[in-house]
Amino acid sequence: MPRNRIRRAATALPVAFMLSLAVGACSGSSSGDDGTVRFGYIGDYNGASLLAIAEKQGLWKKAGLTAEVTSFNNGPVQVQALSAGDLDYGYIGPGAVWLPASGKSKIIAIDTLTYADRVIGQPGISSMKDLKGKRVGVPEGTSGDMVLNIALEEAGMTTKDITKVNMDPSTIVSAFSSGKIDGAGFFYPAIDTIKKKVPGLEEIASTKETGDSFPTAFVAGNKVPEDKNKKVIKVLQQANDWRRQHPDETIRLTAKMLQVTEAQTKADASHVQTLSTKELADKTKSGEVNDWLKKLGDFFVRNKQLDKNPDPKQYYTGDLYSEQYSQ
Template identity: 50%
Template sequence: MTRRNFLALSAAGVATAPALLSTASRVRAQAKTIRVGYIADYFGTSLTAIANDQDLWAKHGLEPELKVFTNGPIQIQALGAGSLDFGYVGPGALWLPASGKAKIVAMNALGLSDRVIAQAGIGTMADLKGKKIGVPEGTSGDMLLRLALAKAGMQISDVEVIKMDPSTVVSAFASKQVDGAGIWYPLVGVIKKTVPDLVEVAKSADFYPANSFPSAFVARNEVAEQDLEAVKKFIAVLKDANDYRAADVPRSVEITAKFLGVPADPFVTESQNGKYLTTAELIAATKDGSVASWLKGLNEQFVAFGKLQNPLDPKDYYLGDLYAGG
């Protein structure tokens, strides 16, 4: 190659670079901005983190503004206030879509991390009769406690329920202020460090699949009704991220920890207590009524809690046809 040819090619490259940058800028400018909420744990962050790591937002024409929240109900409030477009909620907050506060656009994972734990010497649910049990009200831990009591032929009035936030459950159980607790991993693992001889008297896997603890992604009602294109693109991102996670959960743990800037160890335990269906499996579960069954099971629990009196039918708040047909 002569010096003249080299200079000519170099000049052509310089001339082309602005055009390439301009094209990338146009693509980004054309991307639709959406506001997305997440919760800083493995279940609540993993798909969002994967979407970032694998550049899935841009792939599907979206530009996300990501916002972290401490729980699902606050996200539902943000959706209602118009300050959030999409969010993530755990099973304990799914009574809100069931009451018409939001639309479910995609299922996330089935949580198997909940436990009813007891102090050493207490081996069964029957042994907890009349005992003090700490539980975060309206959570999946609360749901599991009620299911386990019913299975043992007991009622919630047969135990002394003490309503606590999750961190208080940890300290109260560790200091033996309560005899039992309805709580979940990774918090059970935290408690075990102080109380290694605790007994797991019930676990969510005991009730699967008749009673499942699904988490989900939700959309603001107005977005679901007025911006179907944005919903479809968001679902497409979730589907890709979901299959990436299902294929390599350990790698997704690393990505999630890096995204949140925290150690991966707690997420390893959390990730091992979930069931991750592929997108194809979630579509099949949507079509055969399994997802509706999960949601109806939760609704029955919410009615028992007194959260709801007349929950909506899942077909009225889960956009299953859109998820399965997209």
């Protein structure tokens, strides 16, 4: 696996604040057996909704756990923090699944299927061919990178046909809005922010158009004890089913946690397909979840992010997920 991708991912820093449900700093406590879980997330519906529910419903306390949560810009930075021992758990989009597949962490639970990723272009740039030779921003190693590479592949192009610029998400918003880049491999809800400044932007390609499944996931550090993973998986499953049963209340809780409007969160959630815990457990047992991960792995091999596509059983603890559901 190309090591330079890990180094570049580490240059993006976590957002420097803790939300109200956090009780300490990300790097200030030990995972140990004290019942503390240090949890990273991305500030969107996928990354935050189950954490908001778990806190509001008292699920951490019921499990004998205390959650410290920290917001990050993207999945790869969280996996970097897991590897360094500064986090116990994190959230990743489909574009970062190559990291657990390469042994950097374990997927403990599938969260949602997401179709929020797009290749966008400045007004008048409406195809991948129009981006040839132009500057395209992308948060490397993320789902934005993934959708860009899928779109290039489908257009018979490679990254050599564009000027690819690695940027963190906030920089992409400002660079696209000011016209410093011609396109981006990016995602909602951040695209909505750009649309306010560039209402005529073009959506050139979308993961929704591929017909494939793009799972988001919760990951654990490789050294986190299995007993703690079991408890956390159970909390995530309980929160997941509450989310399915209370979609409107979930929007309100998530918006409050992220300090954004309910309208923004509702728009974000419109790009997401949720599944019940039973559905996720059944799809795990049937091998369908592994098929989703294998297909992503094949793409990452073609994209040279992985040297080979491992069996998902090596990095997705599906048996543990199914076991916790049955208890």
